[in-house]
Amino acid sequence: MKLETLTGWRRRLRAREISSRELTELYLGRIARLDAQLNSFITVTDELALAAADAADERLGRGEETPLLGLPVAQKDIFCTEGVRTSCGSRMLDPFVAPYDATVVARMKAAGAVMLGKTNMDEFAMGSSNETSFYGPVCNPWDPDRVPGGSSGGSAAAVAARLVPAATGTDTGGSIRQPAAFCGITGLKPTYGRVSRYGMIAFASSLDQGGPMAATAEDCALMLNAMAGFDPRDSTSVERRAEDFSADLERDLKGLRIGLPREFFGEGLDPEMRAAIETALAVLKDRGAILVDINLPNSGLSVPAYYVVAPAECSSNLARYDGVRFGHRCADPLDLQDLYTRSRAEGFGAEVKRRIMIGTYVLSAGYYDAYYLKAQKVRRLIADDFRRAFTEVDVIAGPTTPELPFRLGEKSADPVKMYLSDIYTIAVNLAGLPGLSMPAGTIGNLPVGLQLIGNYFDEARLLNVAHQFQQDTDWHARMPAAFV
Numbered sequence: 001m002k003l004e005t006l007t008g009w010r011r012r013l014r015a016r017e018i019s020s021r022e023l024t025e026l027y028l029g030r031i032a033r034l035d036a037q038l039n040s041f042i043t044v045t046d047e048l049a050l051a052a053a054d055a056a057d058e059r060l061g062r063g064e065e066t067p068l069l070g071l072p073v074a075q076k077d078i079f080c081t082e083g084v085r086t087s088c089g090s091r092m093l094d095p096f097v098a099p100y101d102a103t104v105v106a107r108m109k110a111a112g113a114v115m116l117g118k119t120n121m122d123e124f125a126m127g128s129s130n131e132t133s134f135y136g137p138v139c140n141p142w143d144p145d146r147v148p149g150g151s152s153g154g155s156a157a158a159v160a161a162r163l164v165p166a167a168t169g170t171d172t173g174g175s176i177r178q179p180a181a182f183c184g185i186t187g188l189k190p191t192y193g194r195v196s197r198y199g200m201i202a203f204a205s206s207l208d209q210g211g212p213m214a215a216t217a218e219d220c221a222l223m224l225n226a227m228a229g230f231d232p233r234d235s236t237s238v239e240r241r242a243e244d245f246s247a248d249l250e251r252d253l254k255g256l257r258i259g260l261p262r263e264f265f266g267e268g269l270d271p272e273m274r275a276a277i278e279t280a281l282a283v284l285k286d287r288g289a290i291l292v293d294i295n296l297p298n299s300g301l302s303v304p305a306y307y308v309v310a311p312a313e314c315s316s317n318l319a320r321y322d323g324v325r326f327g328h329r330c331a332d333p334l335d336l337q338d339l340y341t342r343s344r345a346e347g348f349g350a351e352v353k354r355r356i357m358i359g360t361y362v363l364s365a366g367y368y369d370a371y372y373l374k375a376q377k378v379r380r381l382i383a384d385d386f387r388r389a390f391t392e393v394d395v396i397a398g399p400t401t402p403e404l405p406f407r408l409g410e411k412s413a414d415p416v417k418m419y420l421s422d423i424y425t426i427a428v429n430l431a432g433l434p435g436l437s438m439p440a441g442t443i444g445n446l447p448v449g450l451q452l453i454g455n456y457f458d459e460a461r462l463l464n465v466a467h468q469f470q471q472d473t474d475w476h477a478r479m480p481a482a483f484v
């Protein structure tokens with residue numbers, strides 16, 4: 001059977017050409033047959049999925065019309081799922097079964113989605129390659145020797161291999177967009193505050209944002225319709241009128257002003273990537289968009305500022321894993337101190353420990369002003385660059401990543417090299433803006449991602465531009481050969 005997009009399956013479910021049970025069995029079968037090659041799922045919830053599919057079939061039979069009714073999806077294992085293990089990719093939470101659903105999970109359930117399972121990820125979402133997961137790395141479906149990106153690498157690989165039509169991700173410094181780019185799918189990081197963080201395990205709270213990952217922009221819009229919305233249980237959730245993110249997809253691009261930051265096309269960008277991005281931009285130009293050169297003069301400071309702010313917040317957020325209340329507890333503690341230190345030493349991996357140590361250092365009394373406060377000031381400068389740019393242009397475009405998916409192990413020994421994978425994505429989180437990555441070409445057999453950055457709450461515009469691009473190109477429809 002032809003593997004449809006989420007939107008395509010939605011149509012076929014409603015036309016009664018397939019039942020939710022059949023659809024769910026089709027994808028569970030693909031996971032069982034093919035995921036050994038990828039390791040994209042940490043937990044597969046077959047039984048729950050089939051029960052949810054049967055319930056959806058009943059509702060479909062009654063003519064109900066909720067947005068995701070009967071559609072299979074996967075949740076990144078950072079979202080709490082009631083009664084289902086929620087590991088966050090860490091040994092620390094390996095035994096943790098969440099007692100409640102994250103708001104995103106609850107909203108998607110209410111919209112009728114059928115969860116197939118929980119996807120692999122970098123430990124506590126810290127990483128750019130999925131290699132920091134306690135459950136082992138994920139392979140890139142386009143080349144099993146290469147990384148899928150991270151931290152939402154399991155979701156990206158699963159969607160790219162069509163083990164599930166759509167999945168959730170989270171993005172603190174690039175973790176939706178970078179793996180979307182590496183795996184050749186579409187991923188959207190919404191404006192900070194658009195999607196509730198309640199029940200989404202915290203890494204760096206002022207940067208974390210959940211969002212959709214799917215083959216197409218149209219599918220991401222459908223997902224975002226279910227995911228987004230005000231949540232009184234998240235104090236940074238923004239109260240706005242509900243929006244239909246699918247409504248503007250067909251708008252034409254005539255006169256749309258697209259800013260190209262010179263800083264994103266300079267040294268450090270692989271020349272073949274640059275050529276692929278320029279070819280993609282020409283497609284938008286043919287659709288009537290106007291390409292304008294712009295500057296984001298402080299964007300070069302984004303990686304250093306992020307690696308102060310994010311570890312600072314992570315060191316505070318991860319203080320709660322003390323062996324007492326959640327997850328891993330060491331055996332036979334001698335006393336309370338021993339319980340804390342050994343549980344944490346055993347439960348966390350190397351990258352998480354590195355971040356906790358950096359964070360504790362930059363927040364300490366003698367260094368707070370020199371590092372943390374300074375980074376917050378740089379953060380403001382970066383946000384101001386964007387504010388200025390958006391007085392001249394409607395969206396900003398450029399590469400999502402400086403290079404193609406790298407080989408497994410290639411950067412594991414050099415954290416700074418790894419951190420530079422997010423050089424084009426991190427500024428967007430520091431400013432709180434929405435950003436999208438879509439497949440825009442290939443080099444050899446490997447996908448290239450084009451990033452679109454929008455003004456605050458302009459997700460509909462980003463989805464519109466991506467959807468128009470996807471009318472003239474077929475990169476989003478291509479599948480890795482081993483998974484056809």
Ligand code: GLN
Pocket residue numbers: 125126127128150151170171172173174175176203310419422
């Ligand atoms: N790669 C970045 C980091 O390691 C971003 C991760 C993310 O967005 N969750 O922190």
